[in-house]
Amino acid sequence: MADPYQALGVAKGASEKEIKSAYRTLAKELHPDRNKDNPKATERFSDVTKAYDLLLDKDKRAQFDRGEIDADGNPAGYGFGGGQGGGYPRGAGGQQFDFGSGGSDFGDIFDGLFGGGGRSSSPFGSRQQSAPPPKGANVSYRLKVEFIAAATLEKQRITLEDGKTIDLSLPKGVEEGTQMRLGGKGRQGPGGNGDAIVTIHINRHPFYERDGDNVTLELPINLKEAVEGAKIKVPTVDGPVLLSIPAGSDSGKTLRLKNKGFHNKSGGRGDHLVTLMITLPENDAKLAEFVKDWDNDENPRAEMGV
Secondary structure, eight states: OOOHHHHHTOOTTOOHHHHHHHHHHHHHHHOGGGOTTOHHHHHHHHHHHHHHHHHHSHHHHHHHHTTSBOTTSOBTTOOOOOOSSSOOBOSGGGOEEEESSOOOOOTTTTTTSSOOOOEEEETTEEEEOOOOOOOOOOEEEEEEEOHHHHHHTOOEEEEOTTSOEEEEOOOTTOOTTOEEEETTOSOOOTTOOOOEEEEEEEOOOSSEEEETTEEEEEEEEEHHHHHHOEEEEEOOTTOOEEEEEOTTOOTTOEEEETTOSOBOTTSOBOOEEEEEEEEOOTTOHHHHHHHHTOOOOOOTTGGGTO
């Protein structure tokens, strides 16, 4: 990946707000749903998302600025090769696979490679215990899942090291870093197969964010809808729904759509929280004339003591 600041088009000293604003603008433009026939846009969307993840992590951003890690988060001078699609080996032995982009650790690679042995004593002397035959090595995979797919528990197809495919059912309560163990899907060994360890990475979304089990959304509305109230179509992870905007709504007012969030471990679902954001048209002569003649002495900042 290119320099993350260049990928987002921000200065090295950019604030968190500037980084978020740049990401949202680019993500809306480059999202795969809008560019199904444009692989270059999809590739750039991936780069923009990785850049956003790195720069929003204060520790990683500081490490990158000091030259300790590269743009992919690898220690400087120790990057790994790899490519897109399917799964590909990362590091020694080919036991780390990545579905999408990004790296992962090499946990559990050597699990079960060495059998335990020892001596036991008895009144008749010592004897050597035979060690059980070792299982094959575990194989680690990293699976990138789209935000909406994670929220709705959409099945994910993965290709294992041996070329076989599995339709993976995501668990309720899935979150960033969730690990799934697939018994017997690792390397072969004298004592049986090792396991496959799948670590879930949830991609960011252009306008949804996650808050626990809830999905949050900042929803633009126009002045007429805010003043008079309206019924408008709102996107959710389950598809668009109609939402009633109360008359006299302010920016920052939050409305709740029940059971439109992430599935939780107890079997329920979080909610979809919609925060209204009033947007004004540019260069609207009628609106400017109305405000000019509007006589209202109310101070909306009175509670702040100013």
